[in-house]
Amino acid sequence: MSQTSCILTDDRTPFTDDRVPLVAVLGAGHIGGTVVARLLAGGHPPSRLRATTRSRAHAAEIAAAYGIATGEDNAEAASGADILVLAVRPDQADAVLAQALRVAEPARYVVSFVAGFSLARLTSAAGPTPVHAFRVATNVAALEKSGVLAVSTAPSSPAESLEHVTAALRPLGTFVPLPESQQDTAASTLGSGAAFLALAAAGVREAASAAGVAPEHALLFTVEALECAAALLRQAGPASAEPWASLVTPGGLTAAGIDSLMSHGVSDHMAEAVRAAVDRARVVTPTPAEAT
Structure with missing residues (x-):
């Protein structure tokens, strides 16, 4: 079995289910630290x-x-590692990869959580070191509950490489493969969408609190409403344009609220938020050609 068709351990022996890969998380901040905890x-x-x-202090923590x-040394952490998980800010990614791949073996697996950092940019940053590159979109909350991760694979990586790396990182959640052309949208819906919905839900909580409901109960009611909304979406399926319809009685209180939301174009505003995030993702990190 060749280096390009399996993950290798640092003793150069292919590992199977009983051979655990050596994983180096480069950047143990919010995302990287959660990756460590979930693994x-x-x-x-x-x-x-x-x-x-x-920082040395954070490393000690x-x-x-x-x-x-x-530690603080990316090269030391990457030495002999099978999988490099890149979880730094976009403006740090080039330097961190350059440090790490100075000592990394060819055909290492590099899994990037860096927003807007394209696979072309990732492989370019790797320089002459051949790597199997993967780009992932998710958020900290999804990682904490082993939720959904959208993953794209570099064209140069063999088909089986995705199976190997997702098996090794299975504790992080459910990996959903998709073309890289959809990564910015995945990051703006799966990743940022949770923040957009939480912002909208803040209005529900604030209305309850303003009416005299105890803050802890207002929060409880809002969280329950969000969880019920998720259940409605799942039951309705991807083709439904009105997943809320089962809760609406003509002339009822829910209908009055829905009418108010529609009159203010709430759905359009949420869609615009996603588009704004997609646009931002496209300029967060330059392409290899733009960086030269």
Whole structure:
């Protein structure tokens, strides 16, 4: 079995289900730190997990909290690693990859959580070191509950590489493959969409509080409403234009609220928020040609 068709451990032996990959999380901030926590919670051995941070103090906190090797040196963390998880800010990604891949073996797996960082940009940043590159869209809340991750694979990576890397990172959640052309939209719906909905839900909570409902109850009612909305969407399926219809009685209180929302173009405003996020994703990081 060749290096390009399987993940390799640092002793150069192909691993299977009983051979745990060595994972280096480059950037243990909000996303990276959650990746560390979920992998460990899913049974990944601490001895097969490393992390880097920008400060010695933060590295000490991560090491103390999780019992894994943690430091500021990306090259040291990447040495011998099978999978590099890139979870830094877009303006840091080039430098971090350059440091890490100075010592990384060819055909390492690089999984990027960096917003707007294209696969072309990722492979370009890797320079002469061949890598199997993956781009992932999600958010911290989804990772915390092992939710959904949208993943795209670089054209140069073999088809089976996606299966290998998602199996190794299974504790993070459910990976949904999609073309990279849809990544910015995935990041703006799956990733940012939770924030948009939480902002809208804040109005529900505020209305309850203004009417005298205790703050903790107002929050409870709002969270329950959001969870019920998710259930309605799942039951209605992807083709339904009106997932709320089952709760609406003509002339009733829900109908009055829906009419008010429609009169203010709430759906249009939410769609515009997604489009704004997509536009931003496209300019967060320049393409390789723009960076030269």
